[in-house]
Every structure is written in structure tokens, then in C-alpha cells.
Amino acid sequence: MFDVVVVGAGPGGSITAKTCAENGLNVLLVEKRQEIGVPVRCAEGISKSALERFVEPKKFFISREVVGAKIYAPDGTEITLSEERAGNEVGYVLERKVFDRYLAKLASNAGAEVLVKTTAYAFERKDGIVRVKLRRMGEEWEVETKIVVGADGVESRVAKAFGIDTTLKPNELESCVQYLMTNIDFDPDYCHFWLGKSIAPGGYIWLFPKKVGANVGIGVMPSLAKRSPKEYLDDFVSERFPNGRIVELVAGAVPVCGEIESAVADNLMLVGDAARHADPITGGGIANAMKAGYYAGKVAVEAVKRGDFSKNFLKRYDKLWKDDFGKDLARKRKLQQKLIKMDDETLNKIFRSIPKNIKELSVRAIVLEIFKKHPKLLWDIKDLIL
Numbered sequence: 001m002f003d004v005v006v007v008g009a010g011p012g013g014s015i016t017a018k019t020c021a022e023n024g025l026n027v028l029l030v031e032k033r034q035e036i037g038v039p040v041r042c043a044e045g046i047s048k049s050a051l052e053r054f055v056e057p058k059k060f061f062i063s064r065e066v067v068g069a070k071i072y073a074p075d076g077t078e079i080t081l082s083e084e085r086a087g088n089e090v091g092y093v094l095e096r097k098v099f100d101r102y103l104a105k106l107a108s109n110a111g112a113e114v115l116v117k118t119t120a121y122a123f124e125r126k127d128g129i130v131r132v133k134l135r136r137m138g139e140e141w142e143v144e145t146k147i148v149v150g151a152d153g154v155e156s157r158v159a160k161a162f163g164i165d166t167t168l169k170p171n172e173l174e175s176c177v178q179y180l181m182t183n184i185d186f187d188p189d190y191c192h193f194w195l196g197k198s199i200a201p202g203g204y205i206w207l208f209p210k211k212v213g214a215n216v217g218i219g220v221m222p223s224l225a226k227r228s229p230k231e232y233l234d235d236f237v238s239e240r241f242p243n244g245r246i247v248e249l250v251a252g253a254v255p256v257c258g259e260i261e262s263a264v265a266d267n268l269m270l271v272g273d274a275a276r277h278a279d280p281i282t283g284g285g286i287a288n289a290m291k292a293g294y295y296a297g298k299v300a301v302e303a304v305k306r307g308d309f310s311k312n313f314l315k316r317y318d319k320l321w322k323d324d325f326g327k328d329l330a331r332k333r334k335l336q337q338k339l340i341k342m343d344d345e346t347l348n349k350i351f352r353s354i355p356k357n358i359k360e361l362s363v364r365a366i367v368l369e370i371f372k373k374h375p376k377l378l379w380d381i382k383d384l385i386l
């Protein structure tokens with residue numbers, strides 16, 4: 001009998017398990033993969049402040065530090081943002097193979113039981129508790145728990161098992177492909193982003209520098225893309241990095257649907273990608289997954305103290321994550337819906353209207369400058385940005 005069973009040892013699950021265990025709960029963290037963090041399905045970027053809110057940065061899980069972001073319009077016009085102004089994905093480029101494992105180790109050190117190569121495949125609620133069926137290498141068994149935390153990523157099955165429909169429509173996700181590339185030429189002090197319907201419909205191409213080489217990837221919105229993300233990425237790579245070598249390939253999806261109504265049910269909380277907590281504009285989800293994991297852990301501790309695992313009680317978790325970043329998800333989803341309609345020529349115009357001598361290059365300052373010159377261009381989305 002556990003107080004909490006956490007399904008999935010990504011950043012969301014490990015921070016949940018750590019928070020619960022530090023506060024004296026009896027926690028089981030299960031991960032279906034045999035190695036935590038492998039294969040990496042991430043460009044591995046996170047802002048310094050987002051990381052440092054939860055973990056002390058360590059050299060062994062940071063692959064590279066960057067000073068900002070360079071963003072390119074379809075015609076190549078470039079703007080540079082400093083790290084503090086570039087959003088939640090720019091600052092550190094992690095080594096997630098090591099980072100995810102480190103977070104799970106912190107959970108284990110705090111007292112959580114961690115099981116790898118273990119899949120939670122069925123859930124049965126009865127008499128106010130949950131029976132979780134687990135499978136590892138052909139062996140099957142059951143554990144009982146008061147609370148399940150579904151931190152099982154974008155393909156979450158836990159949500160459905162508890163009656164929460166988190167199905168994503170083709171315009172609510174980014175379909176991604178990424179290469180780890182070597183033998184390419186780029187400025188390693190920056191993360192780089194290329195925008196444009198012709199380059200990545202409904203998404204963008206990124207380059208995140210690593211100690212050796214860089215993560216070069218693409219996200220496209222399936223409702224807008226005419227080809228597979230790999231085809232768009234291959235076009236870009238063969239033109240820009242003709243001598244580049246691909247040493248790893250990953251594919252994955254990111255939820256970009258914005259804020260969901262609720263991430264709780266009786267005996268259940270969802271965190272991170274399972275709760276669709278990723279940023280609808282950038283697709284970044286590590287920071288919010290860790291925040292959500294922390295809040296879920298705190299609420300689990302209170303629930304166990306009170307002996308109340310009802311949806312009604314667990315709703316305080318909804319309030320915590322919504323107060324922190326829910327509104328931001330909703331606003332960015334609206335903004336994303338406007339931006340994906342923008343054609344390449346408008347994007348070029350916007351980038352070209354940003355003066356080179358602008359002092360404070362924040363998104364707000366840029367928008368104000370564009371407004372002065374072309375009020376019509378951004379009229380529709382001004383309220384979402386300012």
C-alpha cells in the first residue's frame with residue numbers, strides 16, 4: 001500500500017516523487033523504459049531561472065550555457081534576444097539523459113522507491129483507493145495506492161483510465177523530428193530559431209548547441225503541414241549544413257493545446273505533458289512539468305494528512321498550477337492561433353521593422369516598436385502580447 005504511485009520518471013514525475021517523499025509520504029515511482037531519460041525526445045533547452053527554481057545546476061547535466069536566442073524571419077532577417085528575455089527554453093542546454101536520471105536519484109534519495117522497466121498498465125478504483133497493475137519483464141503484480149500521479153507524458157494513458165479526455169486534435173500538437181548533428185557551423189553562444197510557413201508550418205526549426213554538435217530539430221502542426229516534419233527538416237539541413245553529419249535521430253510530439261479545464265479526478269492528478277502543460281508557442285515543457293510536479297506533491301501531502309483523495313479536494317492542485325502558469329498557457333494558445341495564420345511576407349515585414357538600436361530587446365519593446373510603424377500588422381494580437 002503506497003500513499004502515492006507516480007507513473008513516469010520524466011521531470012514532472014521525479015519532482016512529484018521527490019516532493020512527496022521529502023514530506024514523509026510512501027511513494028512509488030515507476031518508469032517503463034529500462035533507462036530513465038533514454039531515448040531523449042527533447043531539444044534540452046531550459047531557462048536558468050526555471051531550472052534553478054527546483055535544482056542546483058550541476059556541470060555534469062549541463063551540456064552548454066547560452067547567452068540568448070537568435071530568431072530568423074523567412075528572408076533571413078535576424079533579431080537577437082538576451083537569455084532573460086528569450087523565454088523558458090533558453091539559458092542552459094541540458095544533457096537530459098543525465099538530468100532525468102539525476103532527478104530520479106533525488107527522488108530516490110528522498111525516500112521514494114524507483115522501479116525502471118516497469119509499466120503501469122491498468123488502474124482500478126474501489127473503496128476510495130486505486131489498484132495499479134504493473135508489468136516488468138513478463139512479471140505482473142498489483143500495488144494499492146491512495147493517489148495516482150499521471151506523469152506519463154504526451155501519450156498519457158493514465159488520464160483516459162480515470163475518465164479525463166486529453167485527446168489532441170491535429171491542430172493541438174506539434175509533430176517533431178530532431179537530429180543531433182556534428183560538423184556544422186553556427187554561433188554556439190545562442191539558441192537559434194527559424195520561423196515561417198514555408199520552413200515549418202505552424203511551428204519552427206531550432207538549433208540548440210551542445211558540448212559536441214547541436215540539436216537541430218523541427219516542430220510542425222499536422223493540420224497545416226503538407227509533408228512530414230522530417231522532409232521539411234531535411235530540406236533545411238541539406239541547404240544550410242550540407243556537410244553536417246547526423247549522429248542521432250529522435251521523433252516525438254508536444255501538446256500545444258493550451259490550458260485544459262482540469263487535471264484531476266478522484267484519486268488522480270496529472271502533471272507535465274500528460275496534463276498538456278507545455279508552452280503552446282515554443283513547445284517547451286520541462287519547466288512547467290517540474291512546477292506542476294512540485295504542486296502535485298504538495299497537494300498529495302495535504303490529501304494524505306486529511307485522508308481525502310476526492311476530486312473535490314485535489315482541485316486545489318488545479319488552482320495552484322492554473323494560478324502559476326495556466327493563464328499564460330491560455331494566452332499563448334490564442335496568440336499561437338493568430339501567429340500560425342501569418343504569411344511569410346508579414347513575418348519578414350515585422351522582423352524588418354524592428355530597429356537595430358532598440359535598447360531593451362524584450363518581446364514587449366519589440367511589439368511597441370512595430371506598432372509605431374505598422375499598427376495594422378499586429379492589431380489583432382496586441383492584447384495578447386502587451
Ligand SMILES: Cc1cc2nc3c(=O)[nH]c(=O)nc-3n(C[C@H](O)[C@H](O)[C@H](O)COP(=O)(O)OP(=O)(O)OC[C@H]3O[C@@H](n4cnc5c(N)ncnc54)[C@H](O)[C@@H]3O)c2cc1C
Pocket residue numbers: 007008009010011012013030031032033037041042043044045046088089118119120121151152153154157176177178217251252253254271272273274278283284285286287289
Ligand atoms: C523533439 C522535442 C523537443 C523538445 N524540446 C524541448 C526543449 O528544448 N525544452 C523544453 O522545455 N521542452 C522541450 N520539449 C518538451 C519536453 O520534452 C516535455 O515537455 C517534457 O519532457 C515533459 O516532461 P514530463 O515529465 O511531463 O514527461 P516526459 O518527460 O515525457 O516523461 C514521461 C515518462 O513517462 C514514462 N511512461 C509513459 N507511460 C508509462 C507507463 N504506463 N508506465 C510507466 N512509465 C510510463 C515515459 O517512458 C517517460 O519517461 C521537447 C519535446 C520534443 C518532442
